[in-house]
Amino acid sequence: KNEVEQSPQNLTAQEGEFITINCSYSVGISALHWLQQHPGGGIVSLFMLSSGKKKHGRLIATINIQEKHSSLHITASHPRDSAVYICAQGGSQGNLIFGKGTKLSVKP
């Protein structure tokens, strides 16, 4: 069974802190997606990666294929980063299997 597990489920940080959200998956994947969901429901794709590391602004995503593990890092966190961060694994058939999300709250 394909499962995607995220930790932590909830995370509260002070502005400026370095944040790490973890994602583990159970079977081989074609790609791992990190998504951001704001209150109200809109989802934005942050990263799609199948190996190594990607960086966009203050966001960094890494993946270790052998360990079936990915991390999303936020440097110099800001209150506007407060959202739910979701990882999803892409299977060979094209559909995605999502984790339950990590709710991040960054306090000023």
Next chain:
Amino acid sequence: DTGVSQDPRHKITKRGQNVTFRCDPISEHNRLYWYRQTLGQGPEFLTYFQNEAQLEKSRLLSDRFSAERPKGSFSTLEIQRTEQGDSAMYLCASSHRGWLAETGELFFGEGSRLTVL
């Protein structure tokens, strides 16, 4: 192109009624996905299309659910004889699947929230 659009944004209906949601993907995207999301959970896959062909359906998609993408552009998701358990956010996403790529970057709509009374 303004991205993926969904209509209606919010639908309130009585149990037993039929509802239909529409999704207009980004025009050059050949893949279209439907997901369902309940409070506190991540999205759950329902079905997806490659152009007009429905390639996969989740077991979550019971006989009361049907999805179409007749011309390979917009898609509709119909729920017949709605039940209170159908209350959820229904999300549509589109992507472009290249010749080698399995799944391109996903672009999501704002979702259609269904409330069944």
